[in-house]
Amino acid sequence: MRAALVAVGTIAMGYGGWLLLSTQNLTQVGQTALWAGAAVVAHDLLLVPVVLMLGWLVRRSGSGRPVLAAAAVLVLLGPVSLAAVPVFVGLGADPDMPTLLSRDYLLGWGVLASGIVLAGGALARSRILSGEERGGSAGGTDPRGR
Amino acid sequence: MRARVPSPDTFTSRLHDVRVAARVGRWLGVCFALAFVTGVLSHYAQATHQPIPLPTRPVWGYQVTQAVHVLAGTAAVPLLLVKLWTVYPRLFHRPSRGVRARLLTALERGSIALLVGAALFEVTTGLVNVTQWYPWEFSFRRAHYAVGWTAMGALVVHVGVKLPVIRGALARDLDESDSYDDRRPSSPLDRRGLLRLSGLAAAVAAVSTAGGTLPSIDRLAVLSARRSGGPQGVPVNRTARAAGVLAAASDPEWVCEVRHGDRVVELDRAALLAFPQHAVDLPIACVEGWSATGTWTGVRLRDLLRLVDAPDGAEVAFHSLQRRRAGRFSVLPAPFASDPLTLVALGLNGVPLSLDHGFPARLIAPNRPGVTQTKWLARIEVLR
Incomplete structure (x- = not known):
């Protein structure tokens, strides 16, 4: 095989x-x-390295649900923002092509980011993302802290 | 102070875990496979000769496959980034001593470098193709296709090499703690949580960035390069001005030549309008990430081919007034040429074609890539 x-x-x-x-x-x-x-x-x-640094900063700045919410926002918003760089920058924009890049992308990103921040907060309060929230070990409970 | 070279132990998060990598990798493999198969289909559909012609039905076939291609490719972005992040510490793993071990490590890392390079090339060039930005000299279509084969091949090699590790990782529960966990601090986000977020991130990226490819989810596609609708209800991939055909397409002396060997008929727009007119509802779909359905009116192609005694089963070439870039030429396989839904279109959604949609006349056929629906027709030529 x-x-x-x-x-x-x-x-x-x-x-x-x-x-x-x-x-x-x-x-x-x-x-x-x-x-x-x-x-x-x-x-x-x-x-x-930038993502690792962001993760480190988030961990240093707090613990518990706020960190969980920040991690959720990073994973949900980071990749989609990266994928949307061509439309943010307007790569390929051409006055002769009016139906290309025809949306308000700043507004669109703002709406999306707001939704993701709200969703991140809701997810952090749920049991979806964390073993600690679920009450299990789940690769999340530090044995040294038991 | 000397900077230390990182080692795998430098990365203390429990999320850098083979179980997460294997599960995200499985989803990533599905996305890559979908993008690959639909990409091969699209490439074949654009070929100037198809040894086995693709079917003419369903009429929305290409609309669906190109949507799957763009959505799967975009969904792969978060999955690829998460997958590479989880295995990032492996980059700093030092091979065992000994020539054989080092050689095997070098070979494995070489194949992974090829896989990662090819995968990143595919998603990056695919994303900028959607905005029609081509800051390079290579042909996007040919390079994207060739590197797609390389990426898929390297992925299959990677799965083959890592199969025992993958099977072992998939068999283990994500929640199970092990001795490796004991050496690392806890994380508020656990492995199962990261996996769920990755799936959600893939859906968010696909819908918000590439959703414009399907009119039904266009309103959610806030970061899509295109939007539903446009002049006459259909987006324009290249305007008459951008194609450099404004003067030629507006020329009142315009005629379309229909040729079969020595037999040549020239038809102006009034002559085309004098033929029996037919209306068909057909989608037009482009792999740059949009599609739309319109009501096209015009002359059946097969009625025009009869004028020059075209034989049954002949392929037909379409030449545009456009002289450069993609779309200036296409070849229609025989089953499409004789199909009653294939029109030389003169109108769209109840009004005459606009210049940007291909006035004076354009081709529209079922289940075909948008780039082959040649606009601003200059000549229709029956091939052998």
């Missing part, structure tokens, strides 16, 4: 590489690799 998966996956990877090399010139292939590499570097050296 494992060998079959590795073999099938390797063939698919090879096909993808062949497709890229056979349809794009060297400059285009180089740019493709550059974008993929830059995405990895930006993720590993910038995004994750």
Whole structure:
């Protein structure tokens, strides 16, 4: 089973590489690799350290439900805000294309963020996110504190 | 003071856990598989020759598959970020001593780097394609397709390599404490909670960012690059001005040439309007993340093909007045060419086509990608 998966996956990877090399010139292939590499570097050296730092700050600033609510807001709002960077910045905006990027994105984000903050507070009060709230150990109760 | 290189033990959260990674990875795998299959279908549908033509029904087939592609790809963003965050400490794991162990580690890390690079490339380029921003020299369509195969292949290799670990992680209860937990402080958010938040985050991202792909959830898509409606009730992917066809499409001398070998017929708009007119309700869907259904009126393509004695089962090429960029040319497979719903459209939703929707005449066919519904027709050519 494992060998079959590795073999099938390797063939698919090879096909993808062949497709890229056979349809794009060297400059285009180089740019493709550059974008993929830059995405990895930006993720590993910038995004994750920032998220870890935010998590650390949240933990340092309090405990219990407020921390739980902040964590919920971070997980729910962070990725969607990142995915919406192209519309916030207006990448691709063109006066000749009036039906592209035609919403008020600041307002939209504000409405979404408000909803997520309210939802984060409600989730923190529920038993959905925390073993402590559920009364179990759930990878959440510190044995050293028992 | 010397900066310390982190080790896996530097990261003390109990959420950096293989059980969370395996479960989020399972959802991520589903999203990637859906995006991959629908992406392959879309790529095939845009091919200028289909050895086995796709079916003409259901008429909304492409509308659904491109919606699944965009929604699954966008839902993958939070899942990918959470998955990579949970396994981030592994990045600082030092391999065992010995040449063989180091070589195996290097191979495994190389394949993971390829997987992560390809996955991030796919979601990043997919997101900016929706806003039609192309700050690179490679062809988006070809590179996104090729790297999609690489990403899917690397994912399958990764699953193959990690299968025993994945099975073990999925078999263990998320709530179960272990000796590893005992060395780490408690967290208000537990593993089950993070998993639930990840699923919710995927739904929030898909609906609010990519919901514009389905008119039924468009109102919730506050961060979508498109919105439902537009001129004549349908969004415009490229205006006549952006396509550089304003003058040619407005020219009163415009004619559409229908050609089969030596047989050529030229028809102006009045001649096209003199044919029996038909009205069809068909969706138009674009993988840039929007779709809309309109009532199109015009001439059945097969009525025009009879003028030049086109044989049954011939493919038909459509040339636009547009001279550059995608959409200037398409080939319609034979079953679509003879379909009664395929029109050379002259009107949309009760009024003549606007310039931006393809005036004087455009192609509209069932179950086809929007980019192949050629606008501003200049020539219709029967192929062998």
